[in-house]
Amino acid sequence: MFSKTLHISTSPHIRKGVSTDTIMQNVVWAMMPVLIFAVFSFGINALLVIVTAVVSSVLTEHVLCKWSNKESTISDWSAVITGILLGLTLPPIFPLWMTFLGGVFSVAIGKFVFGGLGYNLFNPALVGRAFLQAAFPVAITTWQSAFLEGRFFSISSSVLAFPFAEPKVDSISGATPLSAFKFDHVMTDSSDLALGLISGSTGETSAVIIILGGIYLIARKMMNWRIPVSILSTVFVLSGILYLIDDTIYPSPLFMLFSGGLMLGAVFMATDMVGSPITPLGVVIYGFFIGLLVVVIRVWGGLPEGVMYAILLGNALTPQIDNFIRPRVYGTKKTKS
Template sequence: MMAGDPRLLLQSAPFLRRGITTPRLMTEVIIGMGPVILAAVYFFGISAIFVMLATTAGAAGAEWLLGPARPRGRTLKDGSAILTGIVLALCLPPGFPLWMAFLGGAAGICLGKLAFGGLGQNMFNPALVGRAFLQAAFPGAITTWSAQGDIGGFFTVRASNFAAPFMQATPDAVATATPLGLMKFEHQTTPLTDLLLGNTAGSLGETCAIVILLCGVVMAVRRAFDWRIPAAILLSVTVFSTVVWAFNTEKFPAPWAMLTSGGLLFGAVYMATDPVTSPVTPRGAWAFGAGIGVIVVLIRLWGGLPEGVMYAILLMNAATPLIERVTQPRPFGRGAIEHE
């Protein structure tokens, strides 16, 4: 049928695009994480790089092998697997055996993302699924923290990094407790300046509070993520822990120590803000963040573990569909939204 000029292309409006793509958003988050990565390398030496490479290789490998075929590796281009790998590495201890790290990255992508149907469909943050997997499989290795500067120099590699697969991972000679561990089991407090500057033991990316905070502010201004989520988390942790602390300043840690120690800041800025697993609705984002904050404080103060950010985020990830259901925006020109 001669429907008209054959050269004319028919598409559906709108014909303009903002020009920002999903891979670019992912890249922006990775770049926004740059200073945290540099801080990790600065504090923990070349081991940090090894752990990051191992998790990223695991994550990207799993995505390539088990992700959508035709063409194989198509979904690697969206950058999300690489992001998962880096985030996972940043919440592991520096002396972590590399084979475990590789496995963690692969498990995060397989169980946390591909099992649900790939990017956008997953219920839980893949990096945290990877970490939960490692915590369950290797509880010893993942809680063996080495202090900064425990080794000779930048290029000295921790022996435990190269532990052979399925052999007993040899713990480091100098195992140190994290500030939260000290707080919980030995009732010692760590000076605030150490917490802020990162002069403590801990996972690769979580020690230096100042760097994470600054990166978070820059990324929030650049709208790389929904600023409401970290704001809600920090607010609720502050409020909740201040109330508890006011009851008994001897027994409970001060709110500023709660805010700056452990993985709270890193989790709030880089993990809870994963758009796929957090509510899209603005009011939902506030509820989501507040819930994480409350659970973190509950686990830290009364739970069996010293740290609870991972489980707090995973639990609220699971609650996201419910939160969204009750926080749908009020459509223009309609009264209170009618729920079915």
């Protein structure tokens, strides 16, 4: 009787059954509508940019793992997310060679050097984006207008710029609502912003679709709802106060919410679990900090948009937050820091 060798392992012997790769996959599914809308509004250019970003991220991860004699970790889907996020934050007519470089940088410097998934200190896609912003500031602020005629068939010459060569910008460029506001004080209609009838990075235009993706993840408990909620409410309240003080200088809170990369950043990037604090209170502080920085940079800074920097700084601050904000352990008095 009982012929088999027994197995012993540590308690608990049952698991909830949600694994990291399923979470990652779900994030990818949640981003799909955003991706589809990006292609719908910006056409084949956007598709090329996003696909290139994904390919370069996954390829870099694979190659680096092979180089360091590790098992390839592309099956955990995190590189795919990095690629998609990077693609979604780039202008639709961003040259493919730069996109590719950004993907390599994202995964290599943003993640791999820190030891891979789980150890990256910053959101890898944003590290790549920040690199591209600093390296090619002109290309990354050249936008394509949305819903151009023939966008599904004609590829912009700047997208196909020869590697290491300066892209030639054709005449289809448009300004983002934020730069239009910052430099020309032109307000874009809020409903246009919400629906995404504007130009901008491939994935940031339609706030409604991004929110849908976020709600999906929150419903599946694969995202910390406190992060987007605290970021967005901070931005809303702060800009609301400014708007009440002087509505001629400061933009309306709704404009602040729906313009630029705020939605995309708050829903898909600031919520990167690795770079955000772990406690509920810490997460709220993190969100507040990001929201505050977004408002400060947008309103007083030199740049029209600051979501990327705000999130990266939030990531940098996370270890401090985790250090100081600790849940009060059962049966102890106030936490000592």
